[in-house]
Amino acid sequence: MSTALATAEKGSSLWADAWIKLSRNHLALFGLAVVLTLCLVSLLTPWIAPYGYEQQNLMLGASPPSAEHWLGTDVFGRDMLTRIMYGGRVSLLVGFIATAVALLIGVLWGAVAGFVGGRVDTVMMRMVDILYALPFMIFIVLLMVVFGRNIFLLFFAIGAVEWLTMARIVRGQVMSLRRQEFVEAAHSLGLSQWAIIRRHIIPNTLGPVIVYTTLTIPSVMLLEAFLSFLGLGIQPPQSSWGLLINYGVETMEEYPWLLIFPGIALSLTLFALNFLGDGLRDALDPRASKD
């Protein structure tokens, strides 16, 4: 609360402040750079991939990294760099779409609960509590078994798991904002409910939502890779990093690069997203100390 006042005195917006803080955090900037590069590469993959996705070279077979194939080839002589690029598209897509599903459900649920309050809030949050207690990892495995291994179901299933925390964060934020003096002041000045939502509630809720969204993407990607590794996620001929790691493990004794490169791709991405999320949290959290 006091920091909110301090921000007002200083006259710089939360976003300008946040950007300055973020740009001082080298790890977060590194994370941002990696994430942007990855998104760009994923978008352009069909045009910039060095080889075709299904292009085989059975004469070559599995070969270690070389000038022609920077990351080597798999047992069918397929270029690993190309396969990792295409796999990354799927991994990122699952990450973004499932997170979007979680975002949509979580924000709506939390905002309604926080706004309406009272008995509606109690019932809605009790439901979240109950769902929290359920073993979701196990439920996803169950869903994949029952409905077949469908990529759209995967988005839905993962998104359905991850919205709970988002709902709690948004509700908490909305509840506490409603009781703040500046919202009361806006009320007494005669602003309409919608104007308050637009002018005060949404901008002040955006920060935690962005932070949590950034942190949800890596956990979703991890979940997808986990399922694909077990053979319950992405199915061939589609490919994802989890699936590539799964193949890599089978032949790691003879051809370790088939495990190591997809592993690096996945870990680096998770690393970057986590650093970016942590940096954003430090930058956007109004409670964080100003130094």
Place this chain on the structure above:
Amino acid sequence: MLRFAAGRLLQAIPVLLVVITATFLLVHSAPGGPFSAEKAVPAEVIKALEAQYQLDQPLWKQYVSYLGDIVNGNFGPSFKYPGRSVNELIAAGLPITAELGLYAMLIAVLIGISAGVFASLRPNTLQDYVPMSAAMLGICMPSFLLGPLLVLIFGIYLEWLPVSGWGDIPGDKILPSITLGAAYAAYIARLSRGQMLEVLSQDYIRTARAKGLPEPLIVVKHALRGGLIPVVAFLGPAFAGLLGGSFVVETIFQIPGLGRFYVQAAFNRDYTMILGMTIFFASLIILFNLLSDMLAIWLNPKLRHGSGAAKP
């Protein structure tokens, strides 16, 4: 405390009922019966099988009788392994998975807390950066990558440790336990560092320092108790995560535990097995969440007398 525990136990009953009902309906709404995937079987045989597993009854009758069985602790027969019951498979796998989970949890708690506390004592120095970077690496390196890499390095290249199995060769329990525990050690290290930093800046720590108490005593006796609260609250969810992690670790290291049975059952579409194990896992997870909540309350006197509504 007792009232709280009793209340939470009572709350667990509707949760369990939701789990059982949802799982039951999901499994029974699956396209294709459990026997239809196999090669052509005479219709009479399928009929007989369905009668044997009561699949010819209306759904609500199956549900009621299944509920009755569960209350009696009977999860029914396995579709995949004829003549074996889900109970037998759980009884065979549980001790192994429990042992694996225990070692992993021990590694996670011991290494995690010591690394976190160690890092929090000198924030923003090398003593902080090194363990915390390692923790970040541990979080970003999923178990299905860490496990194979450990096998590659310690099992295949260095030949120090066995690459698979459980309790067959001495030392074969080390790599699976580390693989399963590493990510949780990393989380716990981050959690305990953050909380310790907060606790160490509290007034009562300043008072203790002003009284001239030696620093180790302050850390261990005064700060640690408060510093461990989020760690303890994390143990419940961590337990659920360990169960999920055991799917991967038991598959990689070919350990005949519950996780591997579950993944196999998922591949084979062994419906009764999935149903039974899901319900079993859910009960375990609910129980552990309850235990970790109670531990957190015992550690935090503020929660003990309040309504308990203040959830982080």
